[in-house]
Amino acid sequence: METVIAVENVGTVLGGHAIHRGLDLNVTRGEVVALIGGSGTGKSVLMREIIGLLRPQSGRIMLFGQSVWDATPDQVNALRRRFGVLFQDGALFSSLSVEDNVAAPLFEHTVLPRATCRQLARLKLALAGLPADVARKRPSELSGGMRKRVALARALALDPELLFLDEPTSGLDPISARAFDHLIRLLADSLGLTVFLITHDLDTLFSIIDRVIVLAAGRVLGSGTVDELKNIDDAWLRDYFAARSLGRESAHGN
Amino acid sequence: MAEARAHFDATEGALIASGDWHADAVGALPDLGGKTVRILDGAGIAQLDTNGAWLLLDAAGAQAELRGFQPRHLVLLQLVAKHAARTGVVPAPRREGAIELAGRGAVAIWGHVVGLLDFVGRLSIELAFLIGRPWHWRWREFGAQVRDVFVGAIPIVAGMLFLLGVVFAYLLGDQAVRYGANIFVVDGLLLAMLREVSPVIVAVLVAGRTGAAITAQIGTMKVNEEIDAIATLGLSPLAVLVIPRIVALLLALPLLVFIGDIAGMAGGMLVAKEQLDLSYRMFSDRMLDVINLKTLLVGLGKAPVFAVFIAMIACRMGMTVSRDARSVGEHTTSTVVQSLVAIIILNAAFAVTFVQLGI
Numbered sequence: 001m002e003t004v005i006a007v008e009n010v011g012t013v014l015g016g017h018a019i020h021r022g023l024d025l026n027v028t029r030g031e032v033v034a035l036i037g038g039s040g041t042g043k044s045v046l047m048r049e050i051i052g053l054l055r056p057q058s059g060r061i062m063l064f065g066q067s068v069w070d071a072t073p074d075q076v077n078a079l080r081r082r083f084g085v086l087f088q089d090g091a092l093f094s095s096l097s098v099e100d101n102v103a104a105p106l107f108e109h110t111v112l113p114r115a116t117c118r119q120l121a122r123l124k125l126a127l128a129g130l131p132a133d134v135a136r137k138r139p140s141e142l143s144g145g146m147r148k149r150v151a152l153a154r155a156l157a158l159d160p161e162l163l164f165l166d167e168p169t170s171g172l173d174p175i176s177a178r179a180f181d182h183l184i185r186l187l188a189d190s191l192g193l194t195v196f197l198i199t200h201d202l203d204t205l206f207s208i209i210d211r212v213i214v215l216a217a218g219r220v221l222g223s224g225t226v227d228e229l230k231n232i233d234d235a236w237l238r239d240y241f242a243a244r245s246l247g248r249e250s251a252h253g254n
Numbered sequence: 255m256a257e258a259r260a261h262f263d264a265t266e267g268a269l270i271a272s273g274d275w276h277a278d279a280v281g282a283l284p285d286l287g288g289k290t291v292r293i294l295d296g297a298g299i300a301q302l303d304t305n306g307a308w309l310l311l312d313a314a315g316a317q318a319e320l321r322g323f324q325p326r327h328l329v330l331l332q333l334v335a336k337h338a339a340r341t342g343v344v345p346a347p348r349r350e351g352a353i354e355l356a357g358r359g360a361v362a363i364w365g366h367v368v369g370l371l372d373f374v375g376r377l378s379i380e381l382a383f384l385i386g387r388p389w390h391w392r393w394r395e396f397g398a399q400v401r402d403v404f405v406g407a408i409p410i411v412a413g414m415l416f417l418l419g420v421v422f423a424y425l426l427g428d429q430a431v432r433y434g435a436n437i438f439v440v441d442g443l444l445l446a447m448l449r450e451v452s453p454v455i456v457a458v459l460v461a462g463r464t465g466a467a468i469t470a471q472i473g474t475m476k477v478n479e480e481i482d483a484i485a486t487l488g489l490s491p492l493a494v495l496v497i498p499r500i501v502a503l504l505l506a507l508p509l510l511v512f513i514g515d516i517a518g519m520a521g522g523m524l525v526a527k528e529q530l531d532l533s534y535r536m537f538s539d540r541m542l543d544v545i546n547l548k549t550l551l552v553g554l555g556k557a558p559v560f561a562v563f564i565a566m567i568a569c570r571m572g573m574t575v576s577r578d579a580r581s582v583g584e585h586t587t588s589t590v591v592q593s594l595v596a597i598i599i600l601n602a603a604f605a606v607t608f609v610q611l612g613i
């Protein structure tokens with residue numbers, strides 16, 4: 001299978017602290033991969049490095065076989081057309097209507113007439129499970145869950161092959177979070193996307209993820225399915241999975 | 255990558271597409287000229303994404319039969335067709351005419367007037383509470399504000415008024431020299447600077463510099479829910495944020511006007527020496543002869559009134575920001591506009607009042 005993301009021996013120092021020490025990971029086409037790890041292990045930093053927002057001090061990051069940090073600006077822009085990013089709080093442009101938010105990448109990167117861009121934006125909003133009447137609203141008029149869906153629609157605007165999601169279900173109620181998980185899986189399967197997501201949500205891990213990568217102490221501690229990870233002897237991982245089984249037991253107790 | 259191609263086969267009414275169909279493939283669509291597409295043929299399509307699928311479906315129409323597509327492309331087409339049907343057509347918002355815009359503007363202005371009165375009311379209640387409790391005052395915040403508002407503004411105020419003094423003296427001198435009335439430039443400059451130019455220009459500068467900063471700062475705090483956090487801690491946002499700013503500006507603006515007075519006269523003095531052969535000694539002697547306390551106080555007395563209006567407008571606009579970045583920008587703009595309008599109206603009111611009272 002083709003390797004979509006390759007992180008090779010990356011080292012990052014931020015504010016005098018070593019965040020990553022020789023980190024390696026690979027993601028192949030069509031996978032839905034989750035990155036987990038305790039607070040401060042550099043999950044978001046790693047994602048910002050992969051999408052070309054933050055330069056690592058050492059190592060190499062390849063996207064679609066192209067080194068992100070050695071590419072010319074034109075090559076980087078060509079790369080950016082091939083992936084979509086969902087930021088943690090949506091990062092919708094508050095001065096634009098919902099449909100213009102979603103159409104913005106199309107306005108900038110395609111030769112389509114503006115009316116067609118807006119039609120495509122509405123299609124993406126429908127794919128993200130939003131009703132037609134939100135198109136002309138402002139982002140500030142929407143609930144948190146709807147804003148996430150709009151942000152997902154914007155990430156999908158250019159039909160990327162690769163989707164980055166930073167904590168897609170944080171700040172959502174459990175019902176919306178599960179619906180959002182299933183939407184991601186549905187889109188990944190039907191559009192053939194590769195998905196790389198950061199999450200703290202155990203239910204996401206258990207429901208839609210093909211492979212989990214665990215970050216600890218600046219390296220990849222382990223990678224595999226949830227069941228494989230349970231065999232790794234690590235204090236943080238044990239506590240992490242124990243948190244869920246505790247939750248389950250008390251739920252049954254009621 | 256194979257280039258997207260499409261052509262229309264008139265004999266069977268088929269739109270035959272091939273290559274990679276992405277958003278940029280729109281140029282490959284043939285001009286159908288109103289002909290009905292009965293069949294959409296995708297046997298030659300190598301890659302298809304949702305944007306490409308929508309373009310093909312939109313060109314072919316909903317009734318066209320799909321032929322020759324690969325199974326995964328067919329799934330995608332069906333997904334797009336299903337969701338495209340749900341999007342519907344959202345009617346464009348109606349454009350508003352001049353009368354509607356004028357009405358909307360009038361309502362907005364009325365809203366600002368009522369809002370400011372309401373704000374004055376709340377502020378009075380808060381002040382009445384604080385007046386006997388000096389330990390509730392935020393002295394530290396007040397000190398920080400005085401530093402930002404006063405000390406930070408000295409260079410721009412002094413520089414601006416110095417240059418205005420230069421310009422005024424130069425233009426006055428140009429006239430006065432024709433009548434041999436060189437020395438009266440001092441009288442004119444003194445009156446203009448102290449009574450009108452310095453108070454108004456300094457107030458305008460402070461409205462643009464400090465007023466905008468106050469609104470942007472309080473507005474961003476509102477966006478970050480910091481104001482709510484202050485209220486939840488049992489503190490009054492008015493006492494913590496608003497009153498120190500108003501008092502700081504109340505203190506700073508008359509001082510800035512006084513600095514502006516001095517800078518303006520200094521600028522005039524320089525020009526008088528170069529252009530009118532008035533020595534510094536003659537200039538200052540004449541200045542001492544003609545200056546009177548009334549002229550100075552009229553100018554300085556306007557400053558606190560301007561200050562209170564600028565600070566109240568800026569704080570109120572900051573507190574009424576709604577929770578997005580666009581609103582912060584709108585409210586900051588509105589603060590500067592409202593402050594300038596207030597300064598000009600107040601200055602006109604002062605001018606008429608002083609004339610009526612014979613001051």
